[in-house]
Amino acid sequence: MTDRDAPPATRRALLLAGAGLALAGPALAEEARTPLADVPMVSPRTEFVYEAVVEIAPLVSLGDSPLGERRIVPITGGRFQGPRLGGTVLPGGADRQLVRKDGVRRLDALYEMRTDDGVILTVRNQVLIDPGRDGAPDYRFSTIDVTAPEGPHAWLNRLVLVGTLASLRPSRDAVLVRAFRLA
Template identity: 40%
Template sequence: MIKPGLEFVYEAGGALGDPIPIGETADGTRRIIPIFSGPVKGPKIQGELLGNAADWQVTRHDGVTVADAIYALKTDDGVVIQIRNRGVRHGPAEVMQRLIAGEEVDPADYYFRTIPEFIAPIGKYDWLNKSVFVCAGARYANAIKLWVWRVT
């Protein structure tokens, strides 16, 4: 048996805009969360998230929010990398209500995990195209924080 390991890649933070409601749909309540710029810092990548991005979320009838964000980061050496980050966020009802109300909530009190997929140009960051990654996240009133690991 081979047990996968994790290699820390970076921490990213981004400002978020006001949610844009789409409304109730057959699969849940949909909304768009604008994503603005923010820092990317880590042993493998340094740079910033680029603005003009969004998370197209649906909160299912079971209370689970499914994230589907598409954004880009620009490395400190000028390379632009596209990211699609999909996953889930859920927790006890009272904790999720506090998040919705914009309260500060310890990220350990809820589950927020995603799978980022990278599209990097051939060159220095091509290794992003050749691995699987996992991410843990934290949601704040007007911001998000993401920690990304490469599965080894």
């Protein structure tokens, strides 16, 4: 049954409802753009947690994929230090990378760090690097997930961490990772 075949009352109701939506549309759209007045907006702050100098081996290309070039960079060691912890970056981790067709790089690094008191932390650092265009600087930010065992460093399990990444080349084969907690 087409809407021309619908009973007149039903067709009339549909037309009236459509007209009402058409008239209310701008008002509904305006309401959708208005922030919730009864919920205060709280912008996150950051607090420094640590910085790590992560030593790396030469990049190995894993070939092209439909999403872009796949690469891996072995992690060979390093050091980290912050106000509440410090220690060494253990060898054996790796940074898996995808270089997309638009030039954006997605990095997914997984490695371990040993604190000065012997605790092993597992770090997963997911980075997005967008090369600067038209003179703009690179965009290099990450989310960092640190997993700690129960004990003196368990506080790391309850944080949302964000980070920055900077290359230390050509002076050394390493990157500088700075981690900040959202507060």
